[in-house]
């Protein structure tokens with residue numbers, strides 16, 4: 670049998686605080702198959718963003734491992750293996766909207782028409798008119814959609830998104846949900862940390878982060 674697209678087990682992560690250490694993740698396990706969309710809920714501060722940072726290799730666990738297609742991650746994997754839409758978005762301020770979205774495609778030349786791919790994603794997300802602006806010149810909700818377009822442009826095998834609808838007006842949400850579903854349909858393992866019932870509604874599986882481990886939601 671082939672390995673799941675993402676398999677994390679025994680994940681522990683403790684943070685130091687002046688008021689005492691907090692062990693946010695306590696032996697967490699998660700397996701997500703290619704083509705599966707899983708939502709992670711949990712109260713604010715339960716550790717959803719901390720979990721995504723470990724799964725994306727941007728942070729290291731105190732214990733446990735993360736495997737992508739059976740291979741242990743070693744630092745942050747390349748965009749086409751695992752892409753992340755962090756809560757803080759992380760767009761490059763000195764690149765235009767279109768250049769930001771093109772970045773994963775330029776880092777991995779693959780024969781795809783980059784301009785067409787970028788234009789298509791920006792159009793799908795209703796932000797095509799912003800292509801030549803800089804991130805600082807568009808609203809946070811628009812930046813969020815641009816950051817999602819950048820995360821998916823290189824067709825990652827694993828897509829991790831942190832509260833992707835948090836700053837969107839209700840009219841912008843359906844296009845984001847459709848894009849997340851499309852990524853899964855095209856074979857990506859998609860993990861979405863979210864409070865939003867509209868996102869949970871499109872999930873194949875819902876889990877909840879409670880006391881440092883995941884339970885069925």
Ligand SMILES: Nc1ncnc2c1ncn2[C@@H]1O[C@H](COP(=O)(O)OP(=O)(O)O)[C@@H](O)[C@H]1O
Nearest residue numbers: 684685691693712713714715716717718719720
């Ligand atoms: N880099 C960090 N340094 C110290 N504490 C952190 C850090 N990242 C997260 N935490 C702590 O871990 C807990 C979970 O945070 P977070 O993962 O952001 O929760 P959520 O995304 O579920 O709202 C919080 O108590 C937070 O203060």
Ligand SMILES: [Mg+2]
Nearest residue numbers: 717718756831
């Ligand atoms: Mg968070």
